Amino acid sequence: MRKTVQQWLEEGIVDLFLGYRAVEGHPIPWVFRKDALHELEAFREGPYRYPLEKLAVEILREDPRVRLGLLARSCTERAVTVLQALHALDRERLILLQEPCCPSPLHRGVVCSSLAGPENGSQKRRDGIPRGRPLEELETWEADERFSRWMHELEKCLKCYGCRDVCPVCFCDQCTLQDPELFETGSLPAEAPHFHLVRAVHMAGRCVDCGLCEEACPVDIPLRTLYRKVGALVRDLYGYVPGHEPVPLLWGPLGDGELERLVAGERSREMVWEAVRRCSG
Amino acid sequence: MDYKLVPSVCPYCGTGCGILYKVLNDRITGVLPLKSHPVNEGKLCIKGWNAHAYVHHPLRLKAPLLKTEGRFHKVSWDRAIRTTADRLGDIREKHGPDAIGVLVSAKITNEENFLAQKFARTALGTNNIDHCARL
Ligand code: SF4
Ligand code: SF4
Ligand code: SF4
Ligand code: SF4
Numbered sequence: 001m002r003k004t005v006q007q008w009l010e011e012g013i014v015d016l017f018l019g020y021r022a023v024e025g026h027p028i029p030w031v032f033r034k035d036a037l038h039e040l041e042a043f044r045e046g047p048y049r050y051p052l053e054k055l056a057v058e059i060l061r062e063d064p065r066v067r068l069g070l071l072a073r074s075c076t077e078r079a080v081t082v083l084q085a086l087h088a089l090d091r092e093r094l095i096l097l098q099e100p101c102c103p104s105p106l107h108r109g110v111v112c113s114s115l116a117g118p119e120n121g122s123q124k125r126r127d128g129i130p131r132g133r134p135l136e137e138l139e140t141w142e143a144d145e146r147f148s149r150w151m152h153e154l155e156k157c158l159k160c161y162g163c164r165d166v167c168p169v170c171f172c173d174q175c176t177l178q179d180p181e182l183f184e185t186g187s188l189p190a191e192a193p194h195f196h197l198v199r200a201v202h203m204a205g206r207c208v209d210c211g212l213c214e215e216a217c218p219v220d221i222p223l224r225t226l227y228r229k230v231g232a233l234v235r236d237l238y239g240y241v242p243g244h245e246p247v248p249l250l251w252g253p254l255g256d257g258e259l260e261r262l263v264a265g266e267r268s269r270e271m272v273w274e275a276v277r278r279c280s281g
Numbered sequence: 282m283d284y285k286l287v288p289s290v291c292p293y294c295g296t297g298c299g300i301l302y303k304v305l306n307d308r309i310t311g312v313l314p315l316k317s318h319p320v321n322e323g324k325l326c327i328k329g330w331n332a333h334a335y336v337h338h339p340l341r342l343k344a345p346l347l348k349t350e351g352r353f354h355k356v357s358w359d360r361a362i363r364t365t366a367d368r369l370g371d372i373r374e375k376h377g378p379d380a381i382g383v384l385v386s387a388k389i390t391n392e393e394n395f396l397a398q399k400f401a402r403t404a405l406g407t408n409n410i411d412h413c414a415r416l
Contacts, residue, residue, distance in 0.1 A: 026317045027317060028288060062282055162324065218324040218326060
């Protein structure tokens with residue numbers, strides 16, 4: 001992989017390459033460049049996961065000419081597709097270098113930080129929502145018990161906004177979670193569960209199930225599970241899976257013909273905006 | 282274009298979480314948690330996520346200010362230190378060392394905190410020293 005990156009940079013296929021490099025013993029995101037190829041000596045492959053797409057958006061926005069290579073796991077690819085669908089990045093200037101991903105017995109050699117999550121403690125098993133369990137298993141609890149278990153988790157929230165800040169597909173200039181009409185900033189306890197449900201609704205049609213939010217949550221709230229539920233609803237109701245097609249999820253405002261044209265790749269900003277306008281009356 | 286991530290330690294409290302400063306063309310634009318740091322293991326509180334916010338803030342103090350006749354004026358470090366030393370000396374002489382209290386901070390290092398208590402006890406001669414983590 002290091003050789004490929006070197007080749008891409010030397011041959012000018014990309015101007016910059018965003019991957020991982022060991023710095024002071026820490027593998028961290030690093031922008032490699034042709035005029036500093038020696039930095040590739042500390043190029044790292046491993047289970048590291050940072051929101052590289054988010055950094056890519058910043059880089060592409062800063063320099064409207066730069067072509068960027070990006071180390072991409074499967075979740076990175078899905079997030080890039082969502083960002084493209086939402087017109088948040090210029091896909092033409094982004095070239096993905098795929099890493100072996102995602103975990104599956106058919107697909108060996110995968111390393112991913114989400115595979116090594118912490119153990120579920122006894123209290124979590126007793127009162128909360130254990131991590132990494134399939135939705136069907138969690139839904140066997142009665143509604144009351146399920147609610148109290150979820151509240152046990154959500155009431156721990158510190159309102160650090162880390163779930164939003166780390167999320168590759170959260171990039172709104174004005175975030176609803178900081179709307180003073182809805183949520184008081186700088187006050188605890190957090191407004192559970194609406195704080196989390198508002199974010200969950202926003203993840204409908206966006207969340208690519210990368211799990212970075214859950215890894216960043218200082219109080220171990222099983223956010224990935226919460227958004228998986230949202231993802232399942234969107235899949236069942238609209239047949240939409242974020243990250244599969246570079247087309248945004250629109251809540252039913254498109255006619256069949258328009259939808260077909262969109263899926264066939266004939267999409268334009270105007271068409272999407274027209275639909276959004278119609279939708280918002 | 283120059284874009285770098287720089288490992289550092291959150292300046293806000295004694296926990297000392299590992300952070301990465303996002304530096305775009307020599308300006309710090311944001312923070313990410315340093316996932317391999319043994320203290321925070323990729324998690325931060327809201328202060329850590331915003332540890333960059335003051336760096337380029339227009340209201341950030343970059344030089345000592347001295348208040349004379351009700352207004353703050355920029356002065357040199359030499360003058361600021363001399364004035365502070367003179368005023369502390371005056372207060373100590375007139376009202377005794379216990380008229381002075383020293384408040385230290387989780388935002389400074391252990392060594393700096395140690396020096397501050399040493400200064401309070403031996404130079405000023407008071408045990409009036411406290412720390413924000415205890416207030
Ligand atoms: S799993 Fe979390 S961080 Fe990843 S896309 Fe979904 S909400 Fe964002
Ligand atoms: S939580 Fe919602 S409003 Fe906030 S950045 Fe994410 S999508 Fe945007
Ligand atoms: S990361 Fe966890 S603690 Fe922080 S705001 Fe999100 S849910 Fe709350
Ligand atoms: S991120 Fe929060 S807990 Fe960690 S050092 Fe900074 S202020 Fe302290």
